[in-house]
Amino acid sequence: MKDLTDIARRSYQAYVDKDRAAIEAVIAEDFHFTSPLDNRIDRRTYFERCWPGSETISDFRFVRLVEDGNKVFVTYEGTATTGRRFRNTEVLTMRDGKIVEAEVYFGWNVPHEAPAGGFIDQPRKGGDS
Numbered sequence: 260m261k262d263l264t265d266i267a268r269r270s271y272q273a274y275v276d277k278d279r280a281a282i283e284a285v286i287a288e289d290f291h292f293t294s295p296l297d298n299r300i301d302r303r304t305y306f307e308r309c310w311p312g313s314e315t316i317s318d319f320r321f322v323r324l325v326e327d328g329n330k331v332f333v334t335y336e337g338t339a340t341t342g343r344r345f346r347n348t349e350v351l352t353m354r355d356g357k358i359v360e361a362e363v364y365f366g367w368n369v370p371h372e373a374p375a376g377g378f379i380d381q382p383r384k385g386g387d388s
Contacts, residue, residue, distance in 0.1 A: 263353050264324050267331040270351075270358060271321075274313040282310070287357040294363035315339050322346070329353050336369055344369035 266285050273282035283306075290302040292309065300308065316337060323334040334348045346367040352360035373379045 263326045263329070263331050263351075266353060266356060266358065267324065267333055267351050268321075271319045271333075271335065274316045275318060277313050279306075279310065279313075285356075285358055287354065287359045290357075290359055290361070292361045292363070295365065297363075315341070323348075 270282055270285050273279070273285075286302060286305075288302060290305065291299045292305045293299050297305075297308070317340045318338040319335045320338075321333065321335050323332060325332045329352060331351045331353065332348070333351065334346065336344055336346050338344050345365070346369055347363060347365040349364070350360075350362040351358050
């Protein structure tokens, strides 16, 4: 059995390297992607909508990379080519050595925009705590 965290690492490295063949090799044909902006889009739509973002990525630093059954939980700090930093968490579901599902949770800038112990005052959306 392949190390699932290695498969996850290779998918992020493909973004850094701008290597579409490398990411296609680890994403299943029946892959689906969900984020706050995307609701279970298919593989084709993912490559049309998300892959162009690889041009703006210069690095990923893993904060957490945890395998649990057929899932890998990943928290990373990414760096854009502009120098802007951000933190995301993703849950990757694997099958037969490929990623079949990605759930992405994002919204943090690094450093955090709110002061330590504080918050940014703005209206909450339904379901936010």
